[in-house]
Amino acid sequence: MTTTTDLWHHYGRIRAEGDRAVPDTFHWTWSQDGGPGAELLGDLSGRVVADLGAGAARHAAHLVMHQDPSEVVAVDSSPAQHHIATDLFSHLAPRLRIVRSDAVSHLRGANGPYDVLYSVFGAVDFTDPRELLPAALVALRPGGRLVFATLAHYLSGAPAQADITAADVPAKTPEGAAATMRRWVLQEHIWVKALDEAGFARISAEVLPATGEGPRTAATLLLTAYRPA
Numbered sequence: 001m002t003t004t005t006d007l008w009h010h011y012g013r014i015r016a017e018g019d020r021a022v023p024d025t026f027h028w029t030w031s032q033d034g035g036p037g038a039e040l041l042g043d044l045s046g047r048v049v050a051d052l053g054a055g056a057a058r059h060a061a062h063l064v065m066h067q068d069p070s071e072v073v074a075v076d077s078s079p080a081q082h083h084i085a086t087d088l089f090s091h092l093a094p095r096l097r098i099v100r101s102d103a104v105s106h107l108r109g110a111n112g113p114y115d116v117l118y119s120v121f122g123a124v125d126f127t128d129p130r131e132l133l134p135a136a137l138v139a140l141r142p143g144g145r146l147v148f149a150t151l152a153h154y155l156s157g158a159p160a161q162a163d164i165t166a167a168d169v170p171a172k173t174p175e176g177a178a179a180t181m182r183r184w185v186l187q188e189h190i191w192v193k194a195l196d197e198a199g200f201a202r203i204s205a206e207v208l209p210a211t212g213e214g215p216r217t218a219a220t221l222l223l224t225a226y227r228p229a
Contacts, residue, residue: 007181008078009174012056016084022061022092028120028149028208030218035208038062040147040224044069047115051075052103052136052148053122057085057096064096071095073114075123077102080174103127104135113141119148125183129164129191133198143229146200151185152207152219160187160221164194191223200225 026038041049044067051060054074063072074096076082082100089096099106103123117136124132136146153160168180188205195203208220
């Protein structure tokens, strides 16, 4: 578990106070209002699934309620996000398991192989892919699937990195002081290369255009890859 300052302490708190419902929809886009849905994860009937960087576990709760997985594990390193997710959705146990851990540690210590791993602007964005992707490969069963949505460019409009390089992005400490955290915003071919070097196969990528205008809108880069059978 992380012992560093929780830079996600404030994230999602206001929504959690007024919206306790399991979402009816599953979106991959940054704006969370369009594009493909959970069908990209395949048939989840009887499958074991993990949401990497699950936050308040809303996507995970949706899968439990609207698909038929045997288990969805919502993994997040933030104590605050773990508390919010537990408060909102602990009633969905045991099919929903809410775990406080960084994604790499969880994947390396997984007791059994996962059928599907996914991240919606979650741990894939905030973890060095040279550590996360190999751990994800090992945690997947042969033929298992990894799907993740990440920023196609910076929220400022600046282009994504042409190498595996993180940028410091604004954050706040629990006390409200300004801070930064590392985020990996990479070009499509860099993600594809990183997945290939980690051992993934059948890699595909798609850019989902931004659905609105404004200073923080962004296109979404959606990637799917498989552990070789």
